[in-house]
Amino acid sequence: MADINTTRPEFVRKTDMSKTYGVVEKPLSVVERVYDLNWLRKSFILIILAAAWQAYAVYLNNILLFPTLTETIQALIEGIKSGGLLTRAWFSIKLLLQGYALGLLLAAIFTGFAIGTRIGQDFLETLTSMFNPLPAIALLPLSLLWFGLGNASLIFVLIHSVLWAVALNTHSGFKSVPPRCGWWAAITGSAAFPTSRKFSSPRRFRASSPASRSAGRLPGAR
Secondary structure, three states, X not given: OXXXXXOOOOOOOOOOHHHHXXXXXXXXOXXXXXXXXXXXXXXXXXXXXXXXXXXXXHHHOOOOOOOOHHHHHHHHHHHHHHOHHHHHHHHHHHHHHHHHHHHHHHHHHHHHXXXXXXXXHHHXXXXXXXXXXXXXXXXXXXXXXXXOOOHHHHHHHHHXXXXXXXXXXXXXXXXXXXXXXXXXXHHHOOOHHHHHHHHHHHHHHHHOOXXXXXXXXOOOOO
């Protein structure tokens, strides 16, 4: 019978891991390195689309219905050289800026009225629930009947596109302001609109920034 106190010899076996699991790191081939370039893949897609455009336009052979890519580029260059394209583009941009500016101004007025009074809040919520789901293109025929063929009808449609979305989101931002801002305003005796200007507006823009929210949780941050 073997002695139970006999010490058994220890064996250390080394296993070749490369044969068991294969190559851990393998260099990429030239095709794989080229395929990883985002700009090259997107350029290839643009070339395919341009070739399909040119081929279909040549097959259709109707410049009024579907001009070729080369004819479109040539017309673009000629329009830039003559200045007519830039003039029309500036006219469109100026019209857009007018509509956006008026829409932002009306949104600021409605939002200030909504955060200052309870009836203003109900008024804004009622109007946004009525007009915000309505697409602006649906009002284009009515604007043409009301204001005629001109810039006023287009500006009216732009105001409708900007007003309700901006007013709704801005009002939601003001509603997310912590209640302690209202308490501070009540302690200082501020009125509704000064409260919005001094307390709600800075907090509303601060709450819209993730970096500012993180800074607000730091010790000593106010």
